[in-house]
Amino acid sequence: MTRRHAILLGPLLLFLAAAYLIPFLGVMRWSFTLPEPGVQNYRAVLADPLVQSVLWRTLRICALVTVITVAAAYMLSLIWVRSGPVGRLLVELCILIPFWISVLTRAFGWLAMLSNRGLVNTWLQGLGIIEWPLVLVRNEFGVIVGMVHFLIPFAVFPIAASMRNVDERVLMAARSFGASRTRIFWQIFVPMTRPGILGAALLVFVFALGFFITPAILGGGRSVMVAELIYLRLFQSPDWGLAAALSVVLMVGVGALIAMLLRQFGERTTPR
Amino acid sequence: MRDTVTQTRAAEIGATGIGKRFGTFTALEDISLTIARGEFLTLLGPSGSGKTTFLMILSGFEPPTTGTLTLDGKDMTGMPAESRGFGMVFQGYALFPHMTVAENIAFPLKVQRRSSAQIRARVDQMIEMVGLGGHGHKRPAGLSGGQQQRVALARALAYEPPVMLFDEPFSALDRNLRAQMQGEMRRLHRETGTTFVFVTHDQEEALTLSSRIAIFDAGRLQQLAPPREVYERPENRFVAEFLGDINILTLKDGQIEGRAITLPGAGRSGDLAIRPEYMGLSLAEPATGNAVPATLLDLTYLGATTKLELRGPGGAAMVLSLPTAETPPGLAPGATLWATWAPERGVLL
Numbered sequence: 276m277t278r279r280h281a282i283l284l285g286p287l288l289l290f291l292a293a294a295y296l297i298p299f300l301g302v303m304r305w306s307f308t309l310p311e312p313g314v315q316n317y318r319a320v321l322a323d324p325l326v327q328s329v330l331w332r333t334l335r336i337c338a339l340v341t342v343i344t345v346a347a348a349y350m351l352s353l354i355w356v357r358s359g360p361v362g363r364l365l366v367e368l369c370i371l372i373p374f375w376i377s378v379l380t381r382a383f384g385w386l387a388m389l390s391n392r393g394l395v396n397t398w399l400q401g402l403g404i405i406e407w408p409l410v411l412v413r414n415e416f417g418v419i420v421g422m423v424h425f426l427i428p429f430a431v432f433p434i435a436a437s438m439r440n441v442d443e444r445v446l447m448a449a450r451s452f453g454a455s456r457t458r459i460f461w462q463i464f465v466p467m468t469r470p471g472i473l474g475a476a477l478l479v480f481v482f483a484l485g486f487f488i489t490p491a492i493l494g495g496g497r498s499v500m501v502a503e504l505i506y507l508r509l510f511q512s513p514d515w516g517l518a519a520a521l522s523v524v525l526m527v528g529v530g531a532l533i534a535m536l537l538r539q540f541g542e543r544t545t546p547r
Numbered sequence: 548m549r550d551t552v553t554q555t556r557a558a559e560i561g562a563t564g565i566g567k568r569f570g571t572f573t574a575l576e577d578i579s580l581t582i583a584r585g586e587f588l589t590l591l592g593p594s595g596s597g598k599t600t601f602l603m604i605l606s607g608f609e610p611p612t613t614g615t616l617t618l619d620g621k622d623m624t625g626m627p628a629e630s631r632g633f634g635m636v637f638q639g640y641a642l643f644p645h646m647t648v649a650e651n652i653a654f655p656l657k658v659q660r661r662s663s664a665q666i667r668a669r670v671d672q673m674i675e676m677v678g679l680g681g682h683g684h685k686r687p688a689g690l691s692g693g694q695q696q697r698v699a700l701a702r703a704l705a706y707e708p709p710v711m712l713f714d715e716p717f718s719a720l721d722r723n724l725r726a727q728m729q730g731e732m733r734r735l736h737r738e739t740g741t742t743f744v745f746v747t748h749d750q751e752e753a754l755t756l757s758s759r760i761a762i763f764d765a766g767r768l769q770q771l772a773p774p775r776e777v778y779e780r781p782e783n784r785f786v787a788e789f790l791g792d793i794n795i796l797t798l799k800d801g802q803i804e805g806r807a808i809t810l811p812g813a814g815r816s817g818d819l820a821i822r823p824e825y826m827g828l829s830l831a832e833p834a835t836g837n838a839v840p841a842t843l844l845d846l847t848y849l850g851a852t853t854k855l856e857l858r859g860p861g862g863a864a865m866v867l868s869l870p871t872a873e874t875p876p877g878l879a880p881g882a883t884l885w886a887t888w889a890p891e892r893g894v895l896l
Binding site: 467 | 630644655
């Protein structure tokens with residue numbers, strides 16, 4: 276890094292230190308000092324059954340959301356990258372329009388779709404397929420639907436980028452050897468797009484860990500995830516020490532995953 | 548070990564009236580030729596001449612707009628690439644980056660559902676054949692360009708295809724490596740006896756490797772003949788000028804600048820082409836034989852040969868390549884000379 280780079284980067288580093296680093300150190304201090312000095316807050320994170328159940332639910336939902344999102348994004352990317360102009364335009368609309376709509380609006384949109392008197396249930400009842408409304412929101416199902424919908428565009432970009440990197444001639448070579456389309460897809464194309472899949476999975480998982488608005492609205496307080504628990508411990512049943520400790524744990528976990536993400540993408544840019 | 552790779556599956560390909568249009572652009576027009584069993588045919592031409600399009604049609608990746616293709620006399624025009632079973636080697640190698648060298652070579656064999664013992668034996672044999680012993684466990688990214696090209700060759704040859712198609716496979720290699728790989732290609736062609744079709748824009752490569760050369764320009768087949776014939780008896784001005792240096796003189800009524808010229812065949816007017824190495828030099832006007840007056844513009848010493856640049860009749864640019872031993876000493880730019888040649892060396896285009 277040259278001197279000029281350092282001068283240009285300076286203000287940003289100062290801002291980050293003032294807006295994130297110093298507050299984070301403050302939060303860290305709270306986690307060890309509130310309500311009294313000690314590590315009892317971290318002990319609670321590891322042992323308290325309520326906290327434990329929230330952490331496990333968070334991991335479970337995030338893992339499920341990651342798998343569903345990446346699979347759906349892979350199919351969308353495939354159409355986006357490898358189909359004709361009409362398919363391409365359709366996928367672009369499907370990805371970009373939701374991308375521009377606020378997360379709050381989208382969560383309420385899903386609420387309108389999935390609630391007991393929502394579109395899905397009234398239609399299904401109107402068609403006589405079901406008698407009683409299905410419980411589609413205020414549970415994990417609703418949370419997962421909302422999160423997947425929000426996260427798909429983020430997964431599409433890295434996956435589509437890795438698909439564009441696949442050399443057409445490699446696929447042609449496989450075809451010339453008589454390989455079927457199924458074999459070429461699973462044995463050549465999917466492995467060649469692995470960096471994109473891993474990158475997308477990590478990105479989605481990291482995003483999902485910190486989700487707050489979507490689970491709060493679509494979970495209706497019944498599928499509390501870790502970000503919502505922090506909020507509750509701050510503003511509803513105050514236990515700032517525990518909230519701080521949970522924040523630190525979340526921060527460290529996300530930090531570790533981002534480090535992996537950077538290594539994953541760093542690998543592709545540095546020549547071996 | 549080596550004699551076991553000999554195979555007899557070589558096929559003959561026939562093309563009749565093959566044409567290809569992309570929208571309003573005509574990439575190929577009325578190509579008819581036969582590629583003999585076990586032949587090494589080179590498709591040579593400048594970029595955009597249609598040679599690669601023709602290879603893609605042979606491979607089955609591009610359907611022709613007009614015309615028919617046959618494989619051993621049976622129609623294969625509409626047959627997709629995966630059913631033709633030709634071995635292909637691409638520019639840029641097109642190896643499977645996530646597989647090792649051995650896995651790359653095994654891929655076509657697995658597609659053919661050969662037994663794993665058979666596959667292992669064949670993969671080892673191919674790795675030895677292309678001189679990559681000890682590299683079987685490596686990924687393509689860990690190999691040099693030349694080694695990657697050998698893997699691509701081994702992979703395509705492994706399942707004994709009746710026809711091998713090469714799309715400018717050596718264009719990414721440096722000069723020395725290229726020469727080495729060309730030697731390798733000739734050896735592999737000899738050992739396997741398969742029909743080879745090879746696309747290149749490198750004339751030297753075409754002359755070195757092929758049993759016949761098909762020269763393409765502007766979507767048309769210009770000439771199809773063995774290397775020596777294409778070089779020494781070009782059928783038209785494009786072929787003459789595309790392969791190496793050539794001197795073109797304007798012949799009118801059997802004369803150039805009033806001096807009668809003897810020709811090998813019939814014809815009295817047109818463009819007379821003579822290769823630089825078949826021309827001689829005379830300081831005074833010769834009494835008999837073919838000769839034209841010229842002015843020496845420049846002289847380049849190239850070791851074994853000396854290259855002379857001349858201005859010939861009507862201002863025509865001429866080049867002579869003389870053995871240095873036969874170049875008169877004391878030649879300097881500005882000198883007036885006579886360029887001579889034997890009648891059978893002239894080609895009337």
